[in-house]
Amino acid sequence: YTLPVEQQWISRIHKAAVFLQDQGMINYDFSENISNTDYERAMREFSEGDYDLIVGEVFGLEQASRQVAFDYPDKAYLMGSSFLPDDNSPQNFAVFDNYIQDASYLTGIIAGALTKSKIIGMVGGYPIPEVNRLMNAFKAGAHELQPDIEFKVAFIGSWYDPPKAKETAFAQIDAGADVMYAERFGVSDAAQERGIPAIGNVIDTQPDYPDTVVASALWHFEPTLTAAVEAVKAGTFIADNYGVYSYMKHGGCSLAPLGTWEGKVPQEALDLVAQRESEIKAGSYTVTIDDNDPTTTG
Incomplete structure (x- = not known):
């Protein structure tokens, strides 16, 4: 996270991850207050670790974050982003946003x-x-x-x-x-x-x-994260727009x-x-x- 987990936007992601961990669905580690200049390094560090899904927000480094996903094709990435996946996107890089x-x-x-x-x-x-x-x-x-x-x-x-x-x-x-x-x-x-x-x-x-x-x-970020975790576990995670899970109907x-x-x-x-x-x-x-x-x- 680029900000503390107490920050209003970040707190909703953190709360959802803690909830899923309490439900036994995931094991959850996090870093907070990561500057944009240090974010790519942090992404690569997590990518080298024993993690299946890496979640964050890349509004300040859209292109660099996607390059990380290209470099680690066996990892799944779910990132807050202003840009939807396209034909040039890494197929393991899905996006979300607060479509509330x-x-x-x-x-x-x-x-x-x-x-x-x-x-x-x-x-x-x-x-x-x-x-x-x-x-x-x-x-x-x-x-x-x-x-x-x-x-x-x-x-x-x-x-x-x-x-x-x-x-x-x-x-x-x-x-x-x-x-x-x-x-x-x-x-x-x-x-x-x-x-x-x-x-x-x-x-x-x-x-x-x-x-x-x-x-x-x-x-409520829980529907978004749940959908991503289930896709990773099923082996069906792809570049997709998870923003729709912020809609009220979900x-x-x-x-x-x-x-x-x-x-x-x-x-x-x-x-x-x-x-x-x-x-x-x-x-x-x-x-x-x-x-x-x-x-x-x-």
């Missing part, structure tokens, strides 16, 4: 019901597909409730800079936002200080902000319980959330995957 747009869309419906100013603030790390698709799905959900909602969108250029995220959120709140989309840590702190609701991402932060975080789009994402916000969200929104969730799971409603950079509107 379904749950993000549902949180947008809730946010759309809560805003009174009809301005929602959104603070993200970087405008990359992994972030963009969640923000855009959230926006689409909010527009289902109120088509004329405007959005203030900003990126802080970091995966972890809570003070900067907080400062950016304050600026959006000062510009009229009365609901915040907290893609990064620090945003919910600003919302809490100003007494407005926030929407969480990837993990449930309501226990830390019980009066602020209304709902969160949760990522159990890869969900809407966190409202918890402290039970009874505070308009019933109209809850009814639509229940309807859309049922339709998404049944395959009769599809949330659009939009990887384009989200922009400020209004």
Whole structure:
């Protein structure tokens, strides 16, 4: 991992691996805080070891990581990546990503019901597909409730800079936002200080902000990792897109319980959330995957 296992995105992978180990499905070792400049060396070190499946994220070294897979054809690699496999990909290199747009869309419906100013603030790390698709799905959900909602969108250029995220959120709140989309840590702190609701991402932060975080789009990596492990054991692992296992219909994402916000969200929104969730799971409603950079509107 390029970051500590406590980091929100990495934590979901780590949690899934620990779960599978507890179930007796795998033996699990890991390294954390590996810089991009040292990542290829770490990949090769694990590849030389007695491991069947190597999991990580290679957004910062897409080409170099694939070369490692070419050099170790008897190993299986499951890597977080912005690029899908193609004819030139090593056949032992599968990819995944947090395709939790379904749950993000549902949180947008809730946010759309809560805003009174009809301005929602959104603070993200970087405008990359992994972030963009969640923000855009959230926006689409909010527009289902109120088509004329405007959005203030900003990126802080970091995966972890809570003070900067907080400062950016304050600026959006000062510009009229009365609901915040907290893609990064620090945003919910600003919302809490100003007494407005926030929407969480990837993990449930309501226990830390019980009066602020209304709902969160949760990522569950267990279906992804289980599918990969079963393929390795069956000898059927190939270059494939495991991102689909993050879809709601596979159990890869969900809407966190409202918890402290039970009874505070308009019933109209809850009814639509229940309807859309049922339709998404049944395959009769599809949330659009939009990887384009989200922009400020209004």
